[in-house]
Amino acid sequence: MRATMGRAGRATVHLLLAAAMAFLLYLFITVLLITAVGTVTVVGCWLLPETVILVRRIAGAKRRLTTAWTGREIPEAYRTIDGTLTERLRTAVRDPGTLLDLRWMAAYYVYGALVFLALPLWPIGLVVDGVGCGLLRRRAVVLPWIVRLADLEAGWSTALLRPSPNALLTARVEQLTATRADAIAAHGAELRRIERDLHDGAQARLVSLSMRIGLAKRAYDRDPDAARKLLDDAQAQAEEALVELRQVVRGIHPPILTDRGLTGAVRALTAGSGLRVTVDVDGLAEDGPRAPAAVEAAGYFVVAEALTNAAKHSGSPTATVRLARTRRGLRVTVADEGRGGVDESGGSGLLGVRRRVAALDGTVRVSSPAGGPTVIEVDLPCVW
Template identity: 80%
Template sequence: MGKSMRQAARATGHLFLAAFMAFGLWIFITVLLITAVGTLAVVGAWLLPETVLLIRRIAGAKRGMTAAWTGQRIPEAYQPITGTVRERIRAAVRDPGTLTDMRWMVADYFYGALFFLALPLWPVGLVVDGVWCGLLRRTPVVLPLIVRIADLEADWSTALLKPSPKAQLAARVEELAATRADAIAAHGAELRRIERDLHDGAQANLVALSMRIGLAKRAYDRDPDTARKLLDEAQAQAEQALTDLRNVVRGIHPPILTDRGLVGAVRALAAGSGLRVTVEVERLEDDGVRAPAAVEAAAYFVVAEALTNAAKYSGSPRASVQLARMKRGLRVRVADEGSGGADETSGSGLLGMRRRVAALDGTVELSSPVGGPTVIEVRLPCVW
């Protein structure tokens, strides 16, 4: 009885919110009428995209409320409404998500109103079931019905708010276009970095090496000691050039990944980070199958950047790294117990990390409230 009461109370709360939203939608009709009149009169056409954006927020609130009851997130797919007034109107009208939201809103005017009108019956039902179960020792009747009605309301809302295949395709195309732009930007930045490293490092050392060898050849016969000194300097210059070239290669694809694999490379990063880092591995070494090289490289750079940021900014001596093999990808989670407040716009490397992951169609989730902790979770899709 106690469990049924709790479920019914939660269902009643959900239905109360649904009824309250339905009541608000009836009031919102005034806004819709003003927008329609303004659009027909042309002078108020600018209201149309603003109203569509407001409807999106209302539908988003409904999605959140429904997800809280069902435990399953309802995806949303909208086209951005930006640009001039004409462009904003065109985007609002042509977006398939607008039709989806309007369809839900019209339907909610009716089934939401039913729940609003039925609200006074819930307390009566609870009292009846209390008497029925308390005095007659029978199984509750009204309480399961309330839960079932809440499930029905959530099912209807989910079906109506779920984006159409056309809207999902349009959103996916938009997402891929943005991802492609980020990948191109990241690729361009990487090329410029490699060019700069070669120009300022290896190339400069090789030029100096060539000059010292030339001077040594000229001084060889008349001043052997000077020639020997120049050759020693040339040898040191050659070793430095080799070091610079190794650093450039390491920035493209770390050799340690080839030698030790992702787990070994991450453990090496943890050992050299200057922090007390715990590394947890889930199902990555079970059968010896490795992720694609590009995925391993992205995961390696994510861990390297996250640990570098933790050492520089967090103020905490501890961090943790988790590597987990998922059914269709790789999950990387780096956390520290520092002061938090990480900002992607502050030049901490988080934007570059996001672009590198986006190039592989992965996702980055950052949680860094002021006061900490900072948690970075990356998911990289791949086939094992």
């Protein structure tokens, strides 16, 4: 009985929120009428794309509400509304998601109102009739009915808000196009960084090395001591050039990943981060199956970038890194208890993280409220 009461309570909350949304949608009719008049008279045609964006947000809120009840996510498939006014109008009108949302909204004016009208049956069914067993009997009848009503409302919303396969395919193509562009941009930036490191570092030292060897050869006969000093300097230059070359190679694909795997490489990375870092590993054995090299490199890059940001900006002396094997791939989580308030547009390196992860069809979630904590969670799909 307690479990039934709990589920009925959650169903009641779901139905109350659904009824509240139905009431707000009736108020939203005014916005729709103003937009329609403005579009027909051309004077207010700029209202159309803005209204479509509002409708998307309302439909998104309904998707989240329905997902919270059913536990099954309802995907979204929209074309991005941007560009000139003509382009925004064309996208808003031609996007299949617009018709889908308007169809749901029209239907919701009907079945949302039915939900609103049915809510009074819940307290009426629980009125005490003076007999204790009578109250229990009434509850036993009413509670499942409330749950079924919530299931019915969620089922209608799911059916009406689920995009068509063609819309999902179109959205996926657009996402992959954007991801490909980001990957190309990230690849170009990486090539420029490597070229800059080689030109300004190793190449400059090799040129200096060549000059010192040439001077040593000229001074060898007339001043052996000076030649010996020049050769010593040349040897030091050669060692420094080797160090910089190793750093460039490590930036492309750290050799330690090949030798010790992601877990060992991350432990070595955290040891030199300047923070007290706790590494938690779930489902990743050092002698077990490994993720593909590209996935390991991306995971390593995420940890390195997040710890660098934490050391520079968070003000926290500690951090936590978690590596977990999931059903879909690899999950990397880095958290610190610092001041929070991460600004992704302020050169924090998160844009590079997003591009590298997006190139592998992964996802990045950043939570960094003012005052902390900052949590960066990355999911990288792969087959183990």
